[in-house]
Amino acid sequence: MKVPLKISLKAVAIVLLPFTAQAENICQGYGPQTPRDITSTDGSNMADVAFAPPSSEMNLCNLHTHTNAEHKGPGYAVFAGAGDHGGYQCNEADSLTEAELSAPASSAYHGVKPGDTIEVHWVYSSCDITPGKGLGSCLSEACVNPQLRVEAQVFLVVNDAKALNFMDFAYQNNVVDGRHQPKALPSGTGTPVTFIGSTTGTSYTQEKCSPFQVTWSVRPQCAKLDINSLNAWAEAGNVFKEDHSHGVRQLVTAKELLAPIN
Structure with missing residues (x-):
């Protein structure tokens, strides 16, 4: 009886070692992280x-896109792979028509083509700032620790003028009640899921966490977006100096790094 017991304990130790190592590699002392399965x-x-x-x-401080969704949701649950160009795709990505997948006349906005999924982030700051390039535009010398909010929508990019127009959601010096705002935010894609998380992007993982605390509002369903409107946004120039779509941060799955959603 003693011999089998020793073998059993050794086997258990071997099985547990990878999980122990994995737990030790997870960021310690950080707030909730993003992206997540909503x-x-x-x-x-x-x-x-x-x-x-x-x-x-x-105040809207930044606006940018990621190719493939960083989050996983009901309308975008197709895994696109690991790494900076992984993430998730809209469920309807494989059912587009030949016309919807046709190449556009312009390619001013780089890193996106018809058939791709993108996640758009409208980033807001509690600071008294003006919109600009990158996260730095959300801060100022007088306001170094702002509250941050991201409104997120996942789009399926198509070559179709009847699809949504990105310019309808862009910032064009719009000021409402003294605050910088986009022309509009997407609607009709479900009630946004709201939770506490962090900034995203390819520089962060479960082992290297973001120190920034962010309130997220992520819409659960995809919507089709006309790629020509993205190219028009880039061609017109924008205060964010955005002319390409960014990579993704891989999904955060460790419960220790996720806030509960109430």
Whole structure:
């Protein structure tokens, strides 16, 4: 009886070692991270982070896109692979017509083609700032620790003038009640899932966490977006100096790095 017991304990130790090592590699001492699967409410990171005000009470500071969705949601659950160019695709990506997939006349906005999925981030700051390039535009010398909010929408990019027009959601010096705002935010794609997380992007992983705390509002369904409108946005020039779509941060799955969704 003793011999089998020793073998059993050794086997258990071998099985547990990878999981122990993995747990040790997860960021320690950070607040909740993003992106996440918004269909799951699980999370055990209880960092005391207040939700940011509604976007209408904040200043739009940045607007950019990621090719493939960083989040996973009901309407974008098709895994596109690991790495900076992985993420998730809209469920309807494989059912587009030949016309929707045809090449556009312009390619001013790089890193996106018909048939691609993109996740668009409208980034807001509590600071008194003007919109500009990168996260630095959300801060100022007088406001170095702002509350941040990201409104997110996942789009399926098509060559179709009848699809949504990105310019309808762009910023063109719009000021409402003294605050910088986009012309509009997408609607009709489900009630946004709101939670506390972090900034995203390819420089962060579960082992290298973002220190920035962000209130996220992520819409659960995809919508079709005309690629010609993205190219028009780039051709017209924009204060964000965005002319290409960015890579993705891989999905955060460790519960220790996720806030519960209520």
